[in-house]
Amino acid sequence: MDGSREGSRMVSLVLAGIAGVFAILQTTWFADWTLAGARPDFVLIVLTVSAHSTGVQRGQISGFVVGLLEDVLSIAPLGFYAVVRLFHSAVVGVTNGAVRVDSILTPMLLVGLATIIKQLAAAVFSTVIGADEIVLSMSTVVELGLNMVVAPVGFWALRPVIRRFSPRGGFS
Amino acid sequence: MTARRRTLLTTVALVLIGLISALVGGDVDRLRPDEAVRGVFAGIQQGFAAIGQTVGNTVRSVGELRRLRADFLEDLEQYERLEGTVESLERENDRLREQLGFAARTEEPALAAQIIARESATGFFASFTINRGERHGIEVDQAVIAFVGGEEGLVGRVESVAGGTAVIVPVFAPGSYVGARLERSRHVGLLQGSGTATDALTLQYVPRDARNEIRYGDLVVTSGLNSIFPSEIPIGRVLRVSAPSWDTSLVIEVEPVVDYSRLEYVFVLNADGRQPGRQ
Numbered sequence: 001m002d003g004s005r006e007g008s009r010m011v012s013l014v015l016a017g018i019a020g021v022f023a024i025l026q027t028t029w030f031a032d033w034t035l036a037g038a039r040p041d042f043v044l045i046v047l048t049v050s051a052h053s054t055g056v057q058r059g060q061i062s063g064f065v066v067g068l069l070e071d072v073l074s075i076a077p078l079g080f081y082a083v084v085r086l087f088h089s090a091v092v093g094v095t096n097g098a099v100r101v102d103s104i105l106t107p108m109l110l111v112g113l114a115t116i117i118k119q120l121a122a123a124v125f126s127t128v129i130g131a132d133e134i135v136l137s138m139s140t141v142v143e144l145g146l147n148m149v150v151a152p153v154g155f156w157a158l159r160p161v162i163r164r165f166s167p168r169g170g171f172s
Numbered sequence: 173m174t175a176r177r178r179t180l181l182t183t184v185a186l187v188l189i190g191l192i193s194a195l196v197g198g199d200v201d202r203l204r205p206d207e208a209v210r211g212v213f214a215g216i217q218q219g220f221a222a223i224g225q226t227v228g229n230t231v232r233s234v235g236e237l238r239r240l241r242a243d244f245l246e247d248l249e250q251y252e253r254l255e256g257t258v259e260s261l262e263r264e265n266d267r268l269r270e271q272l273g274f275a276a277r278t279e280e281p282a283l284a285a286q287i288i289a290r291e292s293a294t295g296f297f298a299s300f301t302i303n304r305g306e307r308h309g310i311e312v313d314q315a316v317i318a319f320v321g322g323e324e325g326l327v328g329r330v331e332s333v334a335g336g337t338a339v340i341v342p343v344f345a346p347g348s349y350v351g352a353r354l355e356r357s358r359h360v361g362l363l364q365g366s367g368t369a370t371d372a373l374t375l376q377y378v379p380r381d382a383r384n385e386i387r388y389g390d391l392v393v394t395s396g397l398n399s400i401f402p403s404e405i406p407i408g409r410v411l412r413v414s415a416p417s418w419d420t421s422l423v424i425e426v427e428p429v430v431d432y433s434r435l436e437y438v439f440v441l442n443a444d445g446r447q448p449g450r451q
Contacts, residue, residue, distance in 0.1 A: 024213070024216055024217060024220055025220065026291075027217060027289035027290060027291050027301070028217055028220040028221045028224055028288065028289050029220065029224040031289060031290040031291075032290075032433065034433065036370070037368040037369060037370040037371070056179050056183075057175070057178070057179045057182060060179075060182065060183055060186065061182065061186070064186045064190070067190075069213070072209045072210045072213055073210070073213055073217070073289075073291070074291045074297050074299060074339075075291075075297050075299045075331050075332060075339050075341065076296065076297040077193070077194035077195075078193045078194060079189065079190035079191065079192070079193030079194035080190070080194050080296075080297075082186070082189075082190040082193075083186070083187055083190035083191065083194070086183070086186050086187065086190070090183055122296050125191075125194075126296070128191065129191070129194045129195055137366075137367060137368055137371070139368050139370075
């Protein structure tokens with residue numbers, strides 16, 4: 001196995017671990033950090049960084065695994081978050097090698113795209129399984145804004161992880 | 173097999189796994205792996221909550237110390253810091269006394285519990301996790317109430333129970349329906365969650381001719397009819413009443429009496445409709 005694939009695997013493993021920790025933190029430490037009923041989805045931001053850095057295949061697997069963890073942490077049907085996280089990670093994974101990340105704009109756009117895909121996937125999937133739980137409200141829009149604002153910081157903070165394990169030494 | 177085809181196959185396989193799991197998960201009547209894993213992670217959540225509380229208190233103490241250093245002389249600094257700590261403890265003591273007082277006053281057997289995790293802001297399935305579970309006698313579908321700022325109010329019901337933790341579905345969850353009654357006019361209806369903790373609840377199926385009997389601020393309580401919730405538990409107050417021309421009943425917006433974003437402690441009622449003095 002060459003260094004590039006090994007590095008990519010390590011990046012996805014480490015970032016999936018970080019996303020898992022954030023999944024727990026979002027229900028405990030950050031549970032009260034809300035603005036107009038919404039808060040940034042840190043798990044989504046980490047998974048977006050992971051998917052953009054490692055591609056569709058590793059991105060969607062990371063998303064699925066972290067989503068499973070969120071399923072057991074919540075009362076969602078087992079598999080709900082797994083599929084939702086899989087979808088937004090897979091879509092962002094397509095940009096691997098095709099979109100070069102700058103400091104501010106690209107992270108915002110990638111995370112914005114991931115947030116929209118998350119909401120759409122959740123709405124469709126909840127209809128398919130008859131969960132009848134997904135409500136699109138003002139909080140959804142606020143969350144989109146918060147995610148996009150936090151995105152550049154998230155990409156900047158996770159850049160050392162990419163540099164440490166990826167032979168390319170950063171975002172493509 | 174090309175990389176693209178492998179990726180596509182992985183996507184389809186994982187989606188199918190997730191879909192099948194979500195569709196059949198609720199009907200499987202045996203030990204579910206997710207329940208077992210949830211028990212483990214609930215312990216981790218409890219640990220994080222405890223650490224968070226400690227760190228939060230520490231950060232607050234540091235902030236307080238800085239403020240005191242700027243405001244007072246150096247020789248009073250230590251005294252002021254201790255005074256601040258005492259005040260903090262007194263506030264906590266008052267809060268706990270209030271909760272204890274409520275527990276002593278309430279007519280139903282009620283078990284106090286602390287909220288250790290909540291999933292509502294960005295999560296699609298609103299829920300609270302409390303630090304009491306099966307081993308403390310908590311069962312699924314028990315009613316959960318809170319006592320905040322001198323007012324008692326309905327929080328929700330127990331959705332699932334693990335060894336030392338339980339998950340509560342709040343009344344504001346979109347799939348949550350509660351049989352409710354307007355306390356003054358005695359009209360009954362069905363209260364539906366709005367999906368977010370900050371929005372008003374909606375009381376439906378109250379007949380249109382009841383409009384003149386309903387006033388702003390009227391208390392809405394649980395009806396106890398065909399419900400797991402005991403009767404007469406306050407839920408909220410009437411915020412707005414509308415009578416859409418296409419609807420045969422009123423649509424009443426209800427502001428919850430409990431501020432869900434500030435909840436720290438709740439009480440799990442020994443529900444099942446058995447509440448002496450409240451039938």
